Amino acid sequence: MENVGNYIMPVLFCGIIGYGCAAGVDVFSVFVSGAGKGLGTAVKILPSLVALATAVGMLRVSGALDVICYALSPVANTLGLPTQLIPLALLRPVSGSSAMVIFQGILESYHPDSYIGRVASVMMGSTETTFYTIALYYGATKVRDIRHSLTTSLTADIVGFIASVAAVGLFLGGGPV
Amino acid sequence: MSVLFVGMVLFSFVSAAFGGAMPQLSEAILSESANAVQLVLKILGSICLWSGVMEVAEASGITRKLASAFSPVTRLLFRGLEEDSPAMRAITMNFTANLLGLGNAATPLGLTAMQELEKQEHTGTRASNNMILFVVLNTASLQLIPTTTAMLRLQNGSAAPMEILPAVWMASALSVLSGILMAKLMERLGR
Numbered sequence: 003m004e005n006v007g008n009y010i011m012p013v014l015f016c017g018i019i020g021y022g023c024a025a026g027v028d029v030f031s032v033f034v035s036g037a038g039k040g041l042g043t044a045v046k047i048l049p050s051l052v053a054l055a056t057a058v059g060m061l062r063v064s065g066a067l068d069v070i071c072y073a074l075s076p077v078a079n080t081l082g083l084p085t086q087l088i089p090l091a092l093l094r095p096v097s098g099s100s101a102m103v104i105f106q107g108i109l110e111s112y113h114p115d116s117y118i119g120r121v122a123s124v125m126m127g128s129t130e131t132t133f134y135t136i137a138l139y140y141g142a143t144k145v146r147d148i149r150h151s152l153t154t155s156l157t158a159d160i161v162g163f164i165a166s167v168a169a170v171g172l173f174l175g176g177g178p179v
Numbered sequence: 180m181s182v183l184f185v186g187m188v189l190f191s192f193v194s195a196a197f198g199g200a201m202p203q204l205s206e207a208i209l210s211e212s213a214n215a216v217q218l219v220l221k222i223l224g225s226i227c228l229w230s231g232v233m234e235v236a237e238a239s240g241i242t243r244k245l246a247s248a249f250s251p252v253t254r255l256l257f258r259g260l261e262e263d264s265p266a267m268r269a270i271t272m273n274f275t276a277n278l279l280g281l282g283n284a285a286t287p288l289g290l291t292a293m294q295e296l297e298k299q300e301h302t303g304t305r306a307s308n309n310m311i312l313f314v315v316l317n318t319a320s321l322q323l324i325p326t327t328t329a330m331l332r333l334q335n336g337s338a339a340p341m342e343i344l345p346a347v348w349m350a351s352a353l354s355v356l357s358g359i360l361m362a363k364l365m366e367r368l369g370r
Contacts (some may be wrong), residue, residue: 010279020238025239040227043193043218043290050180050214057187059211061205095318106331114337123332123343124247128323128350132318133183139304139314142290142369143297147305148182150365154311155318157361162354169346 043142050141058097067092081166086118091163095132117176124166129159229287233272242268257309266295278319290316308366313357320351
């Protein structure tokens with residue numbers, strides 16, 4: 003399993019370069035010209051990332067998430083989402099690195115193979131850092147009115163969290179302790 | 180974007196005022212912009228690298244073949260985009276990287292796809308339906324093998340780090356599906 007995983011990246015990279023060479027492409031100069039465009043993209047995403055990183059950082063330290071956590075715990079209870087996992091569910095869409103810290107904490111205090119540990123793992127594996135992705139992707143364009151992007155993405159996240167609980171119950175058994 | 184930004188900033192201020200977290204808030208305002216620069220620096224190399232790889236793949240015709248292989252699915256999802264357009268080819272490359280679990284490659288390819296969509300659909304400052312759908316698919320995680328999560332499980336003493344796979348696939352599939360349905364529904368509502 004791990005061996006196959008190690009092959010994916012090199013095979014893809016070398017495959018594309020090798021195929022380009024075989025197809026008669028001037029690989030180096032085409033690569034460099036593409037990489038140059040990438041530089042422009044990176045410069046373009048910086049301003050929106052500065053705005054978002056500041057807002058996320060403020061949210062994280064202000065205790066705002068605790069307020070939301072507290073407000074949401076009755077909702078989570080009725081949905082069958084274990085209350086220990088609310089902080090993870092809340093932070094996951096907002097900040098990848100903070101979610102990782104919380105996930106690590108959950109794995110340490112509950113065993114990875116416990117019910118809580120499994121649900122947390124499935125949550126981590128089946129979702130992405132929504133806010134970051136939105137800021138980055140739209141930051142690369144001139145779009146400022148993102149219309150229903152956030153509503154739609156957060157819906158997918160919430161469904162993903164509820165589905166994580168259901169899927170663990172279905173495939174691995176166990177239930178809220 | 181403005182609503183989101185202002186909402187987060189003001190909500191943080193009010194929370195910090197009630198919870199007495201002003202010093203931390205002050206610190207965050209001062210330091211987070213530097214973190215953003217660090218983040219861009221960290222992914223700068225991979226953005227350049229994968230933009231270069233994408234260019235080579237374009238020139239040699241791989242992306243064209245890949246796009247036509249994916250077209251039964253992508254044609255259904257993205258309306259009004261030609262199967263053989265630069266945007267569709269970049270979208271296909273992004274999906275491929277996502278499915279293979281190559282997050283480092285998926286993001287730069289996704290950025291290229293967004294710029295191609297912008298060029299092709301003349302979006303101006305308003306997001307197009309196809310952009311929204313594409314972003315949703317990326318926020319909902321198409322990854323088949325969650326390597327980082329599995330590694331953390333292993334490090335913390337899990338007997339079977341990969342036992343979560345079927346559950347991850349089911350949760351991902353439902354999440355992606357609900358994202359697509361929601362995007363299509365909101366399109367209809369015509370906001």
